[in-house]
Amino acid sequence: MKKTIKILQLYPREMNIYGDWGNVLTLQKRLQWRGYTVELLQHHPGAAFPKDVDLVVGGGGQDSGQDVIQDDLLKIGPQLHALADAGVPMLMVCGLYQLFGRFFQTVDGRKINGIGLFGAETVAGPRRLIGNVVIKSEWGDIIGYENHSGLTYLDKDQPSLGHVKKGDGNNGKDKTEGAIYKNVIGSYLHGSLLPKNPILADHLIDRAVANKYDEFEAEAVDDTLALKARNVAKKRPR
Numbered sequence: 001m002k003k004t005i006k007i008l009q010l011y012p013r014e015m016n017i018y019g020d021w022g023n024v025l026t027l028q029k030r031l032q033w034r035g036y037t038v039e040l041l042q043h044h045p046g047a048a049f050p051k052d053v054d055l056v057v058g059g060g061g062q063d064s065g066q067d068v069i070q071d072d073l074l075k076i077g078p079q080l081h082a083l084a085d086a087g088v089p090m091l092m093v094c095g096l097y098q099l100f101g102r103f104f105q106t107v108d109g110r111k112i113n114g115i116g117l118f119g120a121e122t123v124a125g126p127r128r129l130i131g132n133v134v135i136k137s138e139w140g141d142i143i144g145y146e147n148h149s150g151l152t153y154l155d156k157d158q159p160s161l162g163h164v165k166k167g168d169g170n171n172g173k174d175k176t177e178g179a180i181y182k183n184v185i186g187s188y189l190h191g192s193l194l195p196k197n198p199i200l201a202d203h204l205i206d207r208a209v210a211n212k213y214d215e216f217e218a219e220a221v222d223d224t225l226a227l228k229a230r231n232v233a234k235k236r237p238r
Contacts, residue, residue: 004037005208008050010058010096011069012042018147019191020059020093026194026201027055034219036209045072049079055208056083060094060148060190066104066112073099077115084117089183089207093193097178097186098122098150107149118179118186119155125171131238133167133189135177139203141165142177143196143233144189152188154179161187166238183207196230198223 009016009024028038041050045068061069080100084090098104101120104112128149135142142162151171154160160170161178169177169188178187185204187193194201202218209216 002035002037003209003213004039005031005054005205005212006039006041006050006052007055007057008041008043008053010043010056010073011045011061011065012059013044014065014068015061015095016059017061017065017190018059018094018145020057022191023059023091023093023194023201024057026198027057027205030198030201030221031205033221034205043076045069049076053083054088054212055204056080056088056090058090058092058096060096062095063104063106063112066095066099070099070112073115074113077117080115081117084182084184087183087207087211089204089211090185091194091204092184092186093190094148094150094188097188098152100184100186101152101179104150117181117184119158120152120170120179120186122150122152125149125151129168129172129188131167132233132236133169133177134165134234135162135167135169136165137162139197139199141234142189142193142200143230144187144193146188147190148188152179161185183211192233195226196233198226 099114100117104122107124160176164175
């Protein structure tokens, strides 16, 4: 009998901009290539939160999208905290990365509250931070593309995903990018993040499978095309 992994996408209508669906697709395919059955779930505002999930993915959106989901996100916040503390891996990109911190403050000074999983706060900046990014991390160089105006500042004891080698990252000043809490990763790098960084995708898969089935036997996957894409992206100008 095939083992099943349930991937939950948070707010796919409101928070799925700049290709963030690509992260879900990458996880799905890499699991299927290894013989796992993948069940894709979605959570929408006002719906009951699924009781049994193995991996959670969320994307970016406009301020209006954050407004729409705010109340629901705060409502399911305790469940997300419980899953995170139980070792369930998650990937939160851009807008949902911001709301996994304490708050996002809009350009007019209004606060959109987050669930405080990350020790981080975000304020709207005067310009958009756009372009190719390379960061140094425990998984080696992570390559991606950022497009955000929010400036995220981490608490002193909050680990980042990595150190910026090219690009702006969290705020364009302190050279941090993203945040990590247990198996939860937050980042400003959009839906090309996992396609361009298969080692990071496999880390999330490893944590999901091991958390549910105690171990993950990682069969080799042909990443020739992904590695070529990485090499090209790494050389592209900012």
